[in-house]
Structure formats: structure tokens, C-alpha cells
Amino acid sequence: MDSGPPTKRAKVATRCACACAGCSSASGGKRAPTRTDAQKLDAILAVIKAQNWTFACFLFNTFRTKDVMGGAVKRSLTHAQMVSSFLAGRGKRIVAHIVEQWLKDPAGRIPQNSDANKFMFSTTIPYTEIGPVRAALTTFSTQTVGKKLSQEAESAVKLTNGLHVSVGVRNPEKKVHWNVLGADTIPQVEAVIAKEQPTTVYLFYKIAMRKPRRRNGVILERKTRPARGVVTHAISALNFCRTDQANLLPLTRGILYFGSSAPIELMNYNARIRNMPSYSAVRRALVGLSAQEAANTEAHGKDPTTAGFMLIDNCQNQHKQRDLRIGRENVMNVGMSGLYMEAPDIDVAVFDLTDKRERIQRNKRKDVTVDQLLRFIDQHDADVTGALLFLETLTRCIPEMKTEHTEVHRRYKATATLVVPPGQAVVHPLASSGKKQTILTEFKDGMLDFLQQVGQTPDHYLKRKIPIGGDGLTYAILQQLQIYLQFDDDPFTSFEILEPQLHHPQTKLQTRTPLLALKTSRKSELPRGVGFGFGQ
Template identity: 35%
Template sequence: MSSSPLVNKSTLVYNQIISFSPTKTPFKTPKGTKRKDNDENLPPGSCSTFSSRPSKKIRFSKPKSTSSVPPLFFPHRDDPPDPVLCSKCSDPVPPTKPTSKRYSTEEKLDMMLQALEDCHWKLSHFLHAISDHTTRGGRGARHAQVMSAFLQGRGTYTPIEIIDLWVRSPDSRIAKNTNHAELMYSFSTPYKAIRPLRPAITSLAVQMTEVKLASEAKKAVKPDAGLHATLRVKGAHKADLLDIGSSTFAEIGALQLQVQPVASRLLSTIAGGTTDIVRKRRPVETVVINALSTLNFTRNNEARLLPLMKGLLYFAHSAPVDLISYNSRTGDMPAYTTIYKAVKHLGKQESAATLARGRDPKVVGVIQFDNVQNYTKQRDHRVGRVNHMNIGMAGTFYELEDVNVEALSLESKQELVAKKSVAIVICWPVEGVEEPDTVLEVG
């Protein structure tokens, strides 16, 4: 049987040691000192043969060789096999990478809690320190990157998922014999002053919603928002007939959804409009538009476009003053005096528009006049009250469409008469007759 070509580590190490040829380096002479001549035939003087000074260490220099010899080492029994040495063997061992131990979630939690205990910190200290961005010296780059990735939702778990676990955890239950239940959804107590999680997080939600609703209402009642109908002389957005019509209600609803989306959604939820069922009686959208208009009118006395329309409707149907006063008290419409001023203001606008329309030479129309009698009988007899009859005249103007204005021009007719232009009209009374019955010339 032939010998195996395997070479173990000890043989390689021994060959490396043999391959080196140690040489003695010459002793160094201090600078400025001349070396004495030593005659080896002369015995030393009174000195002993052996020197009392300690001998210097002999340095061995590695011989220069071009051969690639692996470095000298003394392997430990626990070290992994060297891939260089194993490459010379017949059965090479592949290089191994150091592997880290896998820890379970419980073990990692224990390690983190132990680290906090070693730092003399509680969990609240750690969460506050890593979340605080108002430190005087500023945060480090690594700290800022970690918090930015977490708060922007780029991690494995989002912040709201963690908060949801906190709220639903049995550890955050409200303790008995405490007033923490009264602090749930609190508007009066600042959320920062509430220590338990559930009352604090619910109070935070309602207080932030309250701020948002106030911000939306403040934006909705601005003069340029579209809800103003002022009667002031120097008012920026006066009441106009063009703003009052059949499409006004829908336009106000679209404006509310654009400027006050949160308020509209909450009112729709209260009215039960979260489902897709369209109601035939008291539609949710109509009720929400009316309620939100009343709230905006209560906040700003000039944001009264829809309440003014309701007041004009009551005024046109001769509603009692007491009924108008009641609705004014509840914020559904302005006062009676304001409605009366609005009627006079809109009447002046209508008369000016009608007068300008009637004076327009391009408009063709017909006016119909009729006499009017109105008898007023006093039901309650008082001093100075008498029965009387109002006699007058009323006129109605009808505008004609698709009429050529030049046909009614007197100047155009005079020019045609001067030119002696004649228009010939031919009548054909019976079918099949070749000659016309009548020929009419119109000059």
C-alpha cells in the first residue's frame, strides 16, 4: 500500500522552522568610542573570564528568499482550519464565516431591558430622550435618521400601529376607584396634564379636532369665502340678485365641502348619513348645509347668504313678525329690519337692471299695461283708520327673442323709401295654376 500524501499542520510548521537559517547580527559600537584591539593570545588582566553584564539578545534576520513560504504560526486547537494550509492538502476544507447567534424576541427584550437598567433609565426616559427634538445642542445624525425613518412610516411597524397596541392593551385599562374615566374625551383638561394613556389619547383627539373645526369656521366666514351678503355702504361683498337663485343652495353646499370638510363629515355622521342610502325625507346633505350655514351665521353676522334667502322667503309670504323674530333668535335668519333693508336694496338693483334693459336698443319687447284696484278695509276700528281703495296702473314687459332689430329701425325704413325700393309678394292660391292670382307691391 502506498503512503498517503496527506500533510498535517505539525509537519508544515516543522518544515517552516527548518527552512530558516538564523545568523548572528554584529554587535553595535557606541558612536564616538574607538574599539580596543583585542589580542586573543594575551590573557586578560585581573578581570574574570566571564563578564558580569547581561548578554544582549541575539537577533535573527529572516533570509531573503523569493519562494512563497506561508508565515510561521502556532495554531490553536479551537481555531478554524486555515484555508491556505488546507489548499495544499488533498482534501481542502472550505473557509467558514463567523455566524452570530440567533436570539428570540423574548431574549432581545430581556437584553434591551437589561441595557436600560444598566443605564439607570426607565422606559419613559428612553422614549422621551429618543423622541425629543428640542434639545439645545441638537440631535446626532444617527439619532435623527432613526427617528425620521420611524415617524415617516418607513420601518417595519408604523407609529400608529404601536399607538393602537397601547390603546387596546389591557395594561392601559382605567383603574377602578379613580377619576380617570371622567377624563375620557375631555375638552377642559389639557391632554398633557392627563397621565394615563387612554384618557390622554382620547382628549388629544377631541382637542385637536376642536382646533381644526375652529380653523375651518374662521376660514369659511371670511369676506372672500363667498358666504357674505352685507348691506353696508362700504361693504366688500354686498347682497346681489345674481347670488340669490335656484342654484344658490347647491353652491353653498359645495363651498362647505371645500372649506369645512371635517365639520361637514361630523354633522353628516350625527345625521346618520354614513350609509349610501339616499333619503327621500329630510336628506342628510340638505340638513347639513342648512345647519352649517346657521352655525357660520352665528359666528359672523355678515356670513348670511342662506339665512337671508330664508328671510326673504318668509317676507314674500307675509309671515308674521313674531315668527321672523323667533327664527332670528335661533340663528336661522336675520332680523326683520335687516330683511326689510335687503328687500329695498335688491329692489333698487332690480329697477336699475330693468331700466338699463329697457333702454338697450338691441332688446325688442312688448309692454302690457293694466289698471289695478286694491280695496283696503279696516277690520279694527281706530282713530284715523278708514276704508279706502288704491287705484293705479301696472305694466308688464315681455322680451322677444330671435327678432331682427333692423326691421324696427325708422332710419332704415326712411332710407328704403328714399331709394324707392319695392318688395314684390306673389300669391299662388290654387295648385297647378301657372299664373299667380295676385301680385302685391310693397313700397
């Protein structure tokens, strides 16, 4: 009996919830009913069970790389393609999605009273020995991040990364210099840490800062106690604890404590907790820095193509006995201190001693008149400057005119005849002297000591003037000393090479003293501050 035309077997069209390319197939003809994800999973699990495998055995053998003999596992083409696509993240479902489901699955939840809770984020038990999925994953992440932090720290403290400075003779190529200690030290360390330890910096910021607050949809930035400096110093201290050669920032802190006259107990405590090197290491570093600075100062003073000037003053330091005993007493240490400053924009020819002698010999001073001196003054510039000075006084002292102070200051710069270019002066501190300034013989010995530090000795000195300034007492004693030594033929021993000058702040103070009396005088009919312009 004819049962009709033969029926073609319809292709089963399937589509899983993950919507991946490998899980869909085109169907020809009529479309058969679609199987659900649960039906597909049951079919696959039934096949796994039929092979006497557990689900764990299936996953392990899918991704294993070594066989029982230690050799590489040979995969079929289909097996290798599927594993490669999954691990490379080329599908719509990647490893992170699987891990997320493992952490969310209630079946992996560990009861609160279970002993397995001690395995969470464990740092001692290898993650390969932990059974529960949540404990294994958290321990894996903890131990992996720990290894990463260790690798970053080891990379940061390498000799080539700039955190090493030597205070001894072991690494002369990394000898500490003044140019690495200063305002750029902390930014330099921050840059090295940010480059070599990004994961460490991220975790430290997570500890140091809470989640930023929002106000009207705007994230509020932290203005007080910023975490940036705290994170940098904390990581630097940890790197210094790892190796005492990564000591750039800790040594800077030690020098700060030393310069601030911090108690030795405080420095020992910070050295103990690895915030800074020991007191002896800081002292060795300063001795080395002092020797370098002394050599630089002497070289600049000896150079005939460079110029500089000196500032000296008396100094006192009271040594007070905190524990009074027999034979101990409070002492006032009196001495002299000085600075040597470079003058790069000055022509050294103006300090030539021979040229000055020749000009004095010509004695043109006898022909100078007051009219000639007045013609040397730019009267227009003097008038403008005087007017601006009066306006500056008004804008400083009258609250209603303070808004114009910026404009007055701008006009000072715009109308100046000679504009001094902005720049930072290079200052070299000189070693202090224990000589007393008020005793002329000791003052002479102190001056010889300062001159020797700038490379000027009786056997070798440059025959040119050295401007030297100070307060009124220093200026007067220098002139008095030159008068006493004027009959000495040698320019050095007679101090003819010195050009005494009254220091500018002292000159300004002496000029403003009578003006200050005029400002505060009750007899003045002008408001306070307005009389400053009429001081002369």
C-alpha cells in the same frame, strides 16, 4: 494537549416579530439560535434600567426636540436616522400601530368608577396634563380636531370665498345682486363649504346619517330627508354665527320668509337663533335689490337696440283686522301690477312708429282679398298640425293610447316650420300702482307710472311701439283710452306708442271655452275629450 482547531465565534442571527429591515442581520457560517422578541425586549429594558431611566424617560428623550435650556437637542447620526425613519413612516411599523396598541392594552383601561373617566375626550383640560393613556389620546384628538374646525371656519368666512354679501355701504364691492340669489345659491354655498371645511362636513355627516343598510349586497341610498341640505344649512348657520358678514344663505332664507309674508315674530325668532339676518337687514337688502332692478329695467327700456313688452293686470289685497277696535275696519286694497319682459330675438325695426304710420298711409288694406290671405297660410303645415292636434287629444284622453303621447309630442317639434329655440325669458317686475283699473283717469295715471319705470317719459321716449298685454278688461280699457286720446298730437300723451294685445293665456282660455262646453256636452256622441278636435 492539542484541543483541536480553534472554534470561530458564531454570529448571532436575530429576527423580531415586526419583520423590519433594521431588526434583521445576515449571519455568516452557522446560524446560532434566534432570540425571541421577549428576550430582546428584556435586554433593552435592562439597559434602560441600568441607566436609572424609566421607560417614559427613554421615550421622552428619544423624541424630545428642546433641552432644559430651551435650545435644540443635538442628536447623533444613528439617533437622528432612526427617529426620522420612524416618524416619517418609512418602516413596516408606523406610529399608528403603536397608538393602536396603546388603546388596546388592558393596562391603560380606566375603571368605571375612577375619577379619570372625566378626562376622556376632555375639552377643557390640556392633554399634556392627563396621565392615563386613553384619556390623553382621546383628549388630544378632541382638542386637535377642535382647532382644525376653528381654522376651517375662519378660512370659509374670508371675504374672498363668496359667502359675503353686503346689504349696506361698508363693502360696495360685495353688494348683493339678484344674480347671486336663486337656484344656484345653495350649490354655490355647498361648494365653498366642501372646499374650505372638509373635516366639518365629514363630522356633520357622521351626526346626520346612520350607517347605510345593505340589501342583497347592495347599499341602499337614502331618498327621504337627504342629509346634504341639512348639513349645508347647519354649517352655514354656524358660519353666520361666527361672523354676521357670511350671510349669503341666511339672507336667502330671510328673503324667502319676507316674500312668503311670514309673521314678524317668526323672522325675529330665526334671527335670534342666527338662521337669518334681522328683519331690518332683510328689508335693507330688498330695498337695494329693488333699486338695482329698477335701474336695469329703465336702462333696457331706454336702449334703442333692445326690445321688450309689458304685461299688466289689476290686483287686490285684503287687509283684514285681526284685532277689531274702534276706528279699525277691513280694507280691500285695489291697484295695478305689471311686468316687463325682454325680447332679445326680435328685430326692433318692426316696432318703428314712423314706419307703421307710413304703411297705414298707403292703405294697402283696401286691396286685400280673402284669397290673398289664404295663400299666406301654409296649408300642408296646417293639415299636419291639425292631425297632430287630434292625435294629441286622443293620447291625452284615452288611457290605452297614452304610450304614444311622447311620439306625438316629438313630431310636433320635428314637423314645425319655425322652431322656437328654448330659452328662459328675462322678466323685470314693475313697482305696483295704487290706481284703480276700472276708473279711466286713474288707469291712465297708472300707465304713465309703468311707462316711466321702463324709461319712457313725455320728455324722453323712443318713437316705437311697445307691445302691452293683459286680460280682456285690460285690453278693452287700453283700446278705449287710445280712442279718447286719439286727437292728441304727441305719440306719448296719446298712447300711440302702445300696442294693446290680448295676452296669450287669455286668448287660449277664450278659445277653449266653447270647446270645453262641447267636450262635456251630453248631446255629443263622442267620448269626453275626443270632441276637442272638432271644436271649430
